[in-house]
Every structure is written in structure tokens, then in C-alpha cells.
Amino acid sequence: MPPVPISPVKVGHIDDVQELRKTKPRTIPQRFVRDMTERPTLSTTPLPPSNTHMPVIDFSKLTNGNKEEVLSEIFNLATACEEWGFFQVINHEIDLNLVERIENLSREFFMLPLEEKQKYPMAPGTVQGYGQAFVFSEDQKLDWCNMFALGLEPEYVRNPNLWPKKPERFSETVEEYSGKIRKLCYNLLKYIALGLDLKGDVFEKMFGVSVQAIRMNYYPPCSRPDLVLGLSPHSDGSALTVLQQAKGGPVGLQILKDNTWVPIQPIPNALVINIGDTIEVLTNGKYRSVEHRAVAHEEKDRLSIVTFFAPSYDVELGPMPEFVDENHPCKYRTYNHGEYSKHYVTNKLQGKKTLDFAKIQTKNTN
């Protein structure tokens, strides 16, 4: 009898992008070359700042402002969530030394020899460890990116075998950083709730022990950034995502706004926050998770550190009654978040397609 395959997912050979880059290939391997319709726009003519500068939220005004400042910043936050689905947070109260340490350690991790990183392999069809996530077939195009991801909270999403021993203090720093980001997420959810005229603790109570995961994305330079994508277009399956872009990197994040891919100019020391699919469902689409992607750069590498913050897997979710009435019919069914997570991580990143899982299909009457 032939041996039983360990994983039914056949992904073919996945080149390690950093190693590939070292060989300075004259042509980009076909598996990374996108079809014409998917290739990125790397416009050299700058868009007006009103398009590329996503809203900025001053967190210190929310936590320490006078009554007027608090109310006005909650209003700005609500507008950012409704009109952009993305915003940058300044004065977030996370020690800049910690922000710098996690950045340096992440970079040191990616700079380790391949054999060291491969001690923590991302098995085909899974999302934790070192490798490339969301690849499910041999003919799927690959992203110009190496990833390292870890489940953090609750205990049931952790895989202790994937926590690296090198660089020194990496794991402790991930724990320290993630504790602070968790607090920031709970705080942001409180102000998002208040901006929606809900009780401040509604999401914290609803989410149970929230799921949290971290992913470091390393995008090496690419001789033909016009042919590849750093990260395929997707929305995040989380409630909130927190993105830290390493200092000195090129513009890489693009968000789909009014059908145009808009490059986002990083603000030094700010964190980028985006609304995930969970908040879209809970608000019945009032706040939407926005499709985004990353592009590569010809000369510069780029590093991003991403936290996904979501409800516990046992939570049942659906649109909250406050957002459903005769003018706003219910757009999503009620489902279990654990099942949504499973669906999300077992499908390739493809715009907002994953959310079809929850959408109530409306009949086409034409």
C-alpha cells in the first residue's frame, strides 16, 4: 500500500524569496509573475495627500483629553472607520523603545541562515511558522514575501514548537509587545463602540478571551516590482488588525479606495489600524473591512509586523440588532468565529471573497 500522505495540500516547490533574491535572477520565476490584471500600479505621479493620507487618530486625546477633545476624537475615529476602514494611530502609548526592539529582532530573525529559520517550518496549508501562508495548489501564484507567524492567545492557538530560540530575547519581546498591543486593541474597540453609540465594553464582553496572532512579513527588493505582488489583495478576518511598518522602509501598503489602489504613506512611529471582517459583520456593513495588498520595491526591502485581534473561537457572531432595520436589511448570517477562522485559513487570499462565507445572498430580481 502507498504511504498515506501527511497533508492533502499539494503546493509544489515554494522558493524562499530571500534566497531567490540573493541569486539575482535575470528573470523572475513564472510562479511569482502575476497575470496582467493583477499586476500592481506603481505610479510615479503622486496622488494628492487627501487620497494617500489616511485619517490620523491621536490616541492621547482619547485617553487623556478634555471632554471636548475626547468627543471630537471619537467622532474622527467613527468617520475614519466608516469612510476608510483604515487609520493611523499616533501617541499610542506603546514605548517606542519596545517598538524599535521588536522591529530589530524581527529583522534579525529574517537575516538568520535559512537552515535556522527552517527549524520552524510552516506546514503546507497552515498559517504558523516560517514560510508562505495561503498557498493551496501547485499553480497558485506566490507572493514576493517571506512570513513568520505565531498564534499567541488563548493558549489553544499557540504552537510552542514554532517559537524560535534565536535571536536571543525574540520570544520574550514578542510576548511583551503583544501584551501592549492587546491593551491597545481593547481600548480602540472601546472607543469604536462609543462612536457607534454602543456601550464601551460591548466588544470586550462579546469576544470572550480574544484570539491574537502576530505575523512578520519580510519583502526583499525585487528587480521587477511591476510584475509581482508583495502580498495578495485581501481583507483581514480579524476584528482589528494592527500594522507596524519598520522604519526607513519604502511605501508598500496599498488599499483599495473607490476602486483605486491607493499607496499609504507611513507616518514615523504611528501604527496602522484596519477594520477586519468581524466588525463588518457585527455592524451589518456600516464599517467595512477594506481590501489591501503590499507591493515590492526595486531597491529597498521592507518589514511589517502585523497583529490580528479577533473573538474567541467559541463566539457566535452576526449583525447586532442596532444595525438592522427596514432600511438596513440583515446582510450576514450568524456563524461561529472558529468556523470562520478555519474557512479563512484554508482558502487563498482573494480580495474579500472569504466573507462570502457569511453573506446572505440576495435574489437578483432583474
Ligand SMILES: COC(=O)C(/C=C/C1=C(C)CCCC1(C)C)=C/O[C@H]1C=C(C)C(=O)O1
Ligand atoms: C492574512 O491573515 C492572516 O495571516 C491571519 C492569520 C491569523 C492566525 C494565525 C497566524 C495563527 C493563529 C490563528 C489565526 C487564524 C488567528 C489572519 O488572521 C485573521 C483571520 C481570522 C479568521 C482571524 O481571526 O484573524
Ligand SMILES: O=C(O)CCC(=O)C(=O)O
Ligand atoms: O505589509 C503590509 O503592509 C500589509 C500586511 C497585511 O496586510 C497582512 O499581513 O495582513
Ligand SMILES: [Fe+2]
Ligand atoms: Fe492584511
